[in-house]
Amino acid sequence: MLLLSWCGLALVFFWVQHGSLLLSEKRPAAQGGPTSGDEGFQEFSEIITYEVQPGDTLETIAQQFGISVEALVGSNATTLDDLYALEPGTVLKIVKNGVLHSVKRGQTLSDIARTYGVALSEIVRANGLEDREYIYPGEEFFIPGAVTSPALTYLQMAGGKKSLFAWPVRGLLTSGFGPRIHPISGEPDFHQGIDIEVPEGTDVYAACAGRVQRAGRHSGYGLYIVLEHSNGYRTLYGHLSEIGVYRGQFVEGGQRIARSGNTGNSTGPHLHFEILQYGRALNPLALLPP
Numbered sequence: 001m002l003l004l005s006w007c008g009l010a011l012v013f014f015w016v017q018h019g020s021l022l023l024s025e026k027r028p029a030a031q032g033g034p035t036s037g038d039e040g041f042q043e044f045s046e047i048i049t050y051e052v053q054p055g056d057t058l059e060t061i062a063q064q065f066g067i068s069v070e071a072l073v074g075s076n077a078t079t080l081d082d083l084y085a086l087e088p089g090t091v092l093k094i095v096k097n098g099v100l101h102s103v104k105r106g107q108t109l110s111d112i113a114r115t116y117g118v119a120l121s122e123i124v125r126a127n128g129l130e131d132r133e134y135i136y137p138g139e140e141f142f143i144p145g146a147v148t149s150p151a152l153t154y155l156q157m158a159g160g161k162k163s164l165f166a167w168p169v170r171g172l173l174t175s176g177f178g179p180r181i182h183p184i185s186g187e188p189d190f191h192q193g194i195d196i197e198v199p200e201g202t203d204v205y206a207a208c209a210g211r212v213q214r215a216g217r218h219s220g221y222g223l224y225i226v227l228e229h230s231n232g233y234r235t236l237y238g239h240l241s242e243i244g245v246y247r248g249q250f251v252e253g254g255q256r257i258a259r260s261g262n263t264g265n266s267t268g269p270h271l272h273f274e275i276l277q278y279g280r281a282l283n284p285l286a287l288l289p290p
Contacts, residue, residue: 047100047142052090065094074146075097096127098144105137115252116146124232164229165207165252165287168237169271171198176285183267192281193236193274200241200269204258207235207273207288212257213250221272222264225257231277236267238272 014201050061062069072231075095080201093100101112109129113120128145135141175183175195182189221238225245228234241261251257262269273283 202260209253236274
């Protein structure tokens with residue numbers, strides 16, 4: 001990696017490593033990139049647009065075009081502010097035999113391939129990227145054969161139930177949701193989340209796809225992150241040692257967003273995790289898979 005700084009602006013270059021196309025944050029003045037006119041792209045899928053009508057839902061639109069809701073959401077993740085609130089007049093992209101993925105800052109093709117479980121070589125071939133050195137934030141690539149978007153991934157739970165959320169870390173549950181005696185003040189307290197004991201520096205993953213609403217420091221939570229999801233949901237990650245995202249950034253479910261720590265009002269290394277809906281704290285154990 002080469003890092004140049006000029007007048008306070010950092011230009012970051014990455015190069016090809018282990019056969020993977022990596023990302024450069026320096027965007028060229030004139031960019032080609034894969035489009036629907038590329039031969040390799042046309043081979044896999046036709047992209048059409050659809051204007052949302054009054055009364056439309058994601059389900060009815062997906063059924064109309066014979067695709068899954070997950071694929072519809074995945075191809076329009078940057079367009080849909082709320083995955084379940086459609087505004088008439090919104091123009092959606094309809095993609096068959098795969099989904100469109102908009103590159104996020106810091107993503108590589110290898111990251112994208114792992115996210116969708118698709119071979120890197122298939123993405124390269126489908127988008128005519130054999131001669132490309134870099135990919136750029138905001139570019140859209142066709143992911144052939146992908147049927148599920150990471151922006152709307154449900155986890156199968158016991159009893160046939162489905163969960164929108166995944167565990168941000170795996171560790172020992174040391175404090176549950178609800179009334180308790182605060183471990184620092186010794187006073188009665190209502191614990192709005194759960195505490196998971198993990199070694200400091202453990203990778204913390206987004207429990208669901210969403211946008212970073214807050215990322216900073218809090219007197220109680222220490223270093224913390226709040227992600228905003230669909231249907232009024234938010235998740236909070238506290239007592240971090242390192243924050244790996246920025247406010248306004250879109251993250252995929254399962255993407256690493258931080259490292260656990262012992263900052264703020266903490267009695268030892270752990271992750272404090274909350275799930276809220278429209279500002280009301282919910283018991284994460286009722287919403288997470290076993």
